Amino acid sequence: MRVEEIKRLIELVEHSQIDELEVRRWWSTVRISKARRRNGHTMAEAVAPRSEVTHSPQMVKPQGPTPTCPEATDKKEPDEELVAIVSPMVGTFYRSPSPTSPAYVETGKRVAVGQVVCIIEAMKLMNEIESEVSGTIVKIQAENEQPVEFNQPLFMVRPDS
Amino acid sequence: MSAPGAGEFLLDLPREETIRILAASPLVRRWVWHAQIDSTQCLARELAVSEGPGLLVLADTQTAGRGRMGRSWFSPRHAGLWLSMVVGLQRPAQEWPLVTSLAALALREAVEVGAGLLCALKWPNDLIHRGRKLAGILADVGPGDAVVLGVGLNVGQRVTDFPPELRDRAGSILTETGQLRPRGCFLEAFLEALARWLERFEEGAGEEIRAALREASLLMGRTVCVRQLGGVSGRQESSVRGRVCDIGVLGELILEPLDASRAVSEWENSAGETEGAGTGAGRVTVSSGVLLEIDPPIEGGK
Numbered sequence: 246m247r248v249e250e251i252k253r254l255i256e257l258v259e260h261s262q263i264d265e266l267e268v269r270r271w272w273s274t275v276r277i278s279k280a281r282r283r284n285g286h287t288m289a290e291a292v293a294p295r296s297e298v299t300h301s302p303q304m305v306k307p308q309g310p311t312p313t314c315p316e317a318t319d320k321k322e323p324d325e326e327l328v329a330i331v332s333p334m335v336g337t338f339y340r341s342p343s344p345t346s347p348a349y350v351e352t353g354k355r356v357a358v359g360q361v362v363c364i365i366e367a368m369k370l371m372n373e374i375e376s377e378v379s380g381t382i383v384k385i386q387a388e389n390e391q392p393v394e395f396n397q398p399l400f401m402v403r404p405d406s
Numbered sequence: 407m408s409a410p411g412a413g414e415f416l417l418d419l420p421r422e423e424t425i426r427i428l429a430a431s432p433l434v435r436r437w438v439w440h441a442q443i444d445s446t447q448c449l450a451r452e453l454a455v456s457e458g459p460g461l462l463v464l465a466d467t468q469t470a471g472r473g474r475m476g477r478s479w480f481s482p483r484h485a486g487l488w489l490s491m492v493v494g495l496q497r498p499a500q501e502w503p504l505v506t507s508l509a510a511l512a513l514r515e516a517v518e519v520g521a522g523l524l525c526a527l528k529w530p531n532d533l534i535h536r537g538r539k540l541a542g543i544l545a546d547v548g549p550g551d552a553v554v555l556g557v558g559l560n561v562g563q564r565v566t567d568f569p570p571e572l573r574d575r576a577g578s579i580l581t582e583t584g585q586l587r588p589r590g591c592f593l594e595a596f597l598e599a600l601a602r603w604l605e606r607f608e609e610g611a612g613e614e615i616r617a618a619l620r621e622a623s624l625l626m627g628r629t630v631c632v633r634q635l636g637g638v639s640g641r642q643e644s645s646v647r648g649r650v651c652d653i654g655v656l657g658e659l660i661l662e663p664l665d666a667s668r669a670v671s672e673w674e675n676s677a678g679e680t681e682g683a684g685t686g687a688g689r690v691t692v693s694s695g696v697l698l699e700i701d702p703p704i705e706g707g708k
Contacts, residue, residue, distance in 0.1 A: 333499065333500075334499070334500050334503070335693060336503070336693060337693075337694035337695070366694050367503040367656065367658075367693040367694050368504070368506050368507060368530045368656055368657050368658065369506045369530050369531055369543060369544045369545065370502060370505065370506055370544075370547060370553065371544065371545065371546045371547065372546075372547040372548075373546070373547065373548070392694070
């Protein structure tokens with residue numbers, strides 16, 4: 246789901262009597278809840294309950310600290326809004342298609358919507374993770390060829406404005 | 407669709423017979439056959455975007471058959487069943503890693519039906535007989551609610567057809583039984599068994615599938631050492647040694663670790679999502695990695 250869509254949903258909930266709204270589109274699920282309001286902001290949270298999980302990345306736009314990506318807000322630039330690309334499943338994180346190939350993406354490089362950024366493997370099932378946002382890779386959060394958890398942030402992306 | 411003309415053979419059976427087998431499978435809506443192709447998996451992934459579930463790609467030989475993480479797969483002409491198929495799935499995507507194990511169960515049955523040979527499964531999904539690998543399976547997620555399943559079964563290779571460095575670890579139906587059998591027979595049995603296992607998967611028969619995987623597993627009760635792939639580069643602690651005490655809900659190995667090292671807590675973290683896998687305190691669930699050691703060794707075993 247695009248950041249702009251999440252923004253619109255947050256505004257919708259903010260100005261309505263709805264306490265909580267969960268929207269599923271393809272493999273992304275976003276839940277917006279007033280009940281978890283902090284500092285006057287409505288929170289958007291990428292959720293994927295165990296029974297509903299996903300093989301495509303979910304985007305999280307942090308508005309204050311969220312349980313899924315606590316490092317989203319850079320301490321040096323507290324106002325910067327980053328989007329996390331998170332792992333859709335438990336598995337091994339690969340930054341390149343083979344050990345001798347260059348990495349799909351590097352810190353500081355741009356990514357486009359639909360661009361493959363990494364592979365997650367479990368049980369020889371390869372899951373190419375595509376970015377759902379265009380922007381710049383600010384940080385790579387996971388180590389190559391290491392285990393990652395479900396919903397673990399893999400990349401932080403500064404979206405194009 | 408490219409296939410030999412009428413009266414010719416396809417996968418060692420009369421063409422009409424192979425076409426009948428393909429038409430009878432609920433998993434096959436459209437099929438493509440190539441005498442030679444770089445990789446059935448690459449073509450299936452390309453075509454999957456427009457064709458969707460039900461596409462099957464077959465080849466007589468692959469020049470660049472794909473193994474895991476860019477490794478090559480040895481697939482000479484006329485010698486094996488090389489196929490990739492687009493399988494539509496209804497279950498939540500987090501359960502999809504089990505599909506490669508379902509394919510392994512189906513292939514094991516196909517080899518038993520087609521050649522009377524009972525193989526074992528070596529985690530994650532290799533088909534093993536007398537310590538030799540007869541088949542490999544891998545899969546790619548997507549597009550949409552589907553996976554592209556790639557299968558390679560060695561049927562007609564002689565020992566000398568394998569590169570010298572593989573001869574004690576690779577085998578075929580021919581090397582294990584002394585008999586050459588039509589590849590089409592294995593295709594028919596595989597498609598039938600896979601359709602049945604996928605149906606059970608969609609019905610949520612996870613425990614039945616786990617029981618079948620336990621029964622087929624070569625590693626149950628053995629002690630293994632598994633290394634997470636990043637373990638070589640200064641992170642030696644990311645390997646774990648333990649006794650295989652169960653198979654997880656996604657087909658993972660569940661180990662009782664023999665040494666309580668840092669690795670265990672790291673691996674427990676990575677396994678934390680597989681709740682319900684039957685992991686008890688201190689047990690480690692392994693969904694990805696490389697088997698370094700197996701004790702007792704499997705050469706000439708089950």
